[in-house]
Amino acid sequence: MSRLPFYLIVALLMVAGIAMSIHRHVQFEVPWTPGEQRQVWEIEAQVIFDGNGGPAKVDMALPSSQPGFRVLTEHTASPGYGLSFLQEAGARRAEWSTREATGDQRLYYSAQVLVTDDLRKASEAPAVTKLQEVAWERPYDTAAEQVISDAWSHSSDASTFTRELISEFTDERQGENARLLLTQFDRVPLLVRLLNQAGVPAQEVSGLMLEDGRRRQSLTSWLQIYDDGRQMLFDPTTGVQGRPDNLLMWENAGQAVLEVEGGSNSRISFSMLSRNQPAAAAVRSQLAEDNDTLLNFSIHSLPLEEQALFQTILLIPIGALVVVLLRVLVGLKTSGTFMPVLIALAFIQTSLLTGLVGFLLVVATGLVIRSYLSHLNLLLVARVTAVIITVIAIISIFTVVSYRMGLNAGLTITFFPMIILSWTIERMSILWEEEGPKEVLKQGGGSLITAVLAYLAMNNPWIRHITFNFLGVQLILMAMILLLGNYTGYRLLELRRFKPVTED
Known part of the structure; x- marks a missing residue:
């Protein structure tokens, strides 16, 4: 029978898992390693104005996610004001309103902005494609035409023309026409008028220069032009x-x-502070924001209680992979197929040393009591039920005794899966009767070794981070387990049978 469909399924799972993980890292910037730090800016804008005693309305521009920056959270403080967030022509704005504003008024807006390397997600305003109508009075019209003519003759396209036009107003090259225009207009609005007259769509935009620990900062004006489907930004100075x-x-x-509206002497100032925080926490808000997208299979959208539950559940395939490796490739025997995985989960809750001691005490005591039950000739269901009750009693007694002795670590023994422990005791007791204590030690020891190795893998911080944040890893694990399931060669522990051949 052809194995091509099998290998196609494995390849599909592997490719899909890798693609999902890479997409999640690139699209949502989820880090590959735990503890990675990202720079976050805390920015506060303060609006101050004098109220005229009547109704007042304040309209302020807001930042949007853009190349290099992503707005994580935003808050406002405006007692006595109503607040609305508006979306106008692709730009975000905040609008405060009140029925009465008297005297000094202060409104606050704060935002957390994440510094990113992401250049694909930019909530920018639509490009300026229409030219603004420009009207000049004499003698400014002649001066404007002369400045445009000089810059045009030294340029080849819109970007070089813009640079030459700005240079015409620098101190080194400033001529009489430029000085005349600057007596009537401010530099940036003047450059916008000249560019539009020359057929280059342009507008004045405002940006905030981020410097750590700065207070009472103001926005700076920049020149944005549009040419051949591209937006270009220029420093107007x-x-x-x-x-x-x-x-x-x-x-x-x-x-x-x-x-x-309804106030005077309005002004806005900015304060900013830079800090570092774990990357996983920095992108959590963005993951929740993009939860409605088809490709964002994010556990972060669930409540915290469910997130904690899934963080443990998603580790089970890692433990299962360890079991498959040890049983298929190494040939290690265990008591029950995936019992070591459940014991490893208990070790995560109890710590390794406490878990090992508790497991050995419970199983050893259970085997002694189970040996007595075997003399009562009970039916299987009744016997297993009696073992379950016995395990519960043993765990309860050990917990109380450890608490009375001041050993708080003993309280965590309750995390052991009682049903699994009961079946383990039952299986080991039957194995003792049929195969002897040597086989019990062999399978019991194999189970403990497997559980410890699974615990070390599942409790690794990097593995916990990867399995929780990249669900595509589950498909990769599935592909690896399918490949291991196709292995029919010798196990490592079976090679000792060939030792006499090597000696000869």
């Missing part, structure tokens, strides 16, 4: 193209940053 790494675009739709 130096002509340098591109966005600095520490520039967070606060308003990029060409609108006012702050508009106040």
Whole structure:
């Protein structure tokens, strides 16, 4: 029979698992290793104005996720004000309103912004494709035409023209026409007017330069042009193209940053603080936000209690893989197929040393009592039930005794799976009667070795992180187990049969 379908299934599972894991790392920036740190900026905007005594409305631009930055959380503090978050022309804005604003008014907005290497997810405003109408008065019209002509003759496209135009207003190259225009207009609005007159769509945008520990900072103006399907950003003072790494675009739709109705002397200032936090915590908000997407199979969207439960459940395939490796490749015998996995889960709850001592005490005592029950000639169901009750009594007695002796670690023995322990005792007792104590020690020791190795694998911080955050790993584990299930060669422990051949 052809094995091609089998290998196709294995390959499909492996490719799907790897693809899901890589997609989750790239798309949602879930780190591969635990403890990885990410930089997060705490930014606070303070709006201050003098209320006129009547109704007031405050409209402020808000930052959006953009290349290099992702907004994680945002909060406001505005007692006595109603608050709405609006989406206008692709830009986010906050609108506060109140019926009466008298005297000094202060509104606060704070956000947590994650620094990322992600360049694909940017909630940017639609590109500016329409030219603004520009009207000049004399003699500014002649000066504007001359400045545009000089810059145009030294350029080849929209970006080089923008750089040359900005250079016309630097101190080194500033001529009479440029000085005349600057007496009537501010630099950035003037550059926007000149670019639009020259046929280059442009607008003024505002950004916040992030510097750790800075207070009472203001936004800086930048020049954004649109050419051949691309948006380009320029520093209006130096002509340098591109966005600095520490520039967070606060308003990029060409609108006012702050508009106040019913007040005067309005202003906005910013304070910021940088800190590092674990990457898993930093991206948790984003995972919950993108929960509605088809490819985001995220455990993080569940309540914390269920998350803790799944964090343990998702470790079981790791323990199962250890069992398959030891039984199929090594040839180690265990009492029950996957009993060591359940014992390893108990070790995770109790700690390894406490779990080993508790397991040996319970099984040894249970075997003694089970040997007495064998003389009563009970039916199997009744005998196993009696063993279960006995195991519960043993665990209860050990727990109380350890507590009275001040050994709090003994309290965790209750995490042992009582039904599994009862069947283990039953199987070992039957094995003792049929095969003798040597086989009991062999299978019991194999079970303990397997449980310890499974515990070491399942309790590894990196493995716990990978299995919990990348569900595609489960498909990879399935593919590996299927491949191991196809193995029909010798086990390592069977090779000792060939030792006499090597000696000869």
